[in-house]
Amino acid sequence: MKVAIAGGHGKIALLLARQLTAAGHEAVSLIRKPEQSDDVRATGATPAVLDLEHSTATQVAETLTGCDAAVFAAGAGPGSTIERKWAVDRDAAVLLAAGAQLAGAYRFVVVSSMGAGEGDPDSDDVFQVYLAAKGQADDAVRESGLDWTIVRPGGLTDDPGTGRVAVGDHVGRGTIPRADVAAVLVAVLEAPSTARTTFELIGGDVPIDEALASLPPGPPV
Known part of the structure; x- marks a missing residue:
């Protein structure tokens, strides 16, 4: 499977x-920045420079050509403004979905x-927005029209995954190590039964594959 990762x-x-x-x-x-390329290559991935705040769906689709799936893992980040919460956490996700659909990256x-x-x-509080x-x-x-899965983790930590x-x-x-969030994303991509499901995620006692298998299947297309 070829997977595009936004917020790479x-x-x-x-x-x-x-x-x-x-x-x-x-x-x-x-x-967003070419100087981040070496960090990406160190993971075994291929970097692709694309700023989702200043791109069109067509440009996104061109970057996603040949991909089977896409993961939106971008975010405006701590300390960002209300405007960027809308621009990145909402608009960039919607744009990536549009580009994925055009490119045929339906997962x-x-x-x-x-x-x-x-x-x-309408709040002035950044976290509320x-x-x-x-x-x-x-x-x-x-x-x-995508085969979507929405994963809603709790508080993120840098602890080793369990x-x-x-x-x-x-x-x-609750909290969960980022490494375990990543492992869940891999498992979700490999599990068609998780399509069209939304679930919360924290650290727990159940192995990842077993936990995902316990989720009720999403509605049929």
Whole structure:
């Protein structure tokens, strides 16, 4: 499988690229800055310079040519403005979905957030807007013609992965190592049964494949 990863220089994306290539897949990591290319190549992935804040769906589709799947792992990041929450956490996700559809990369996975959709879009609080933007992006992806999966992790840590998680509609507050989020994304891409599902994700006691197998299947196309 050839997988495009948006936000390719982010912590989860770099872990994901390394895990995908180790599993025998091909990864193309979308980055904004050419100087990030060496970090991407070190994971085994191929860098592709593309700024989702200043691109068209056609340009995205051209970059995704030949890809089977796409993962949205981008984010405006801590300290960013309200405007960038909308521009990256919502608009860039919607743009990637449009480009993926044009390119025929129909398997589409979103790294969302626990609490997505619960924020106040009119708030002056950046985190409230972040949750609102994530929720609106998730809604737009669900309305696309893609085989989507929306993963909503809890608090992210840099602890070593355990390979064990808790998943479900509502799993309660908790944290999860980024390495385990990446491992879940790989497993989701390899599990067609997770298409058209949305689930929360935190660290837990159940092996990843077993946890994903426990999810109810998404609705048929």
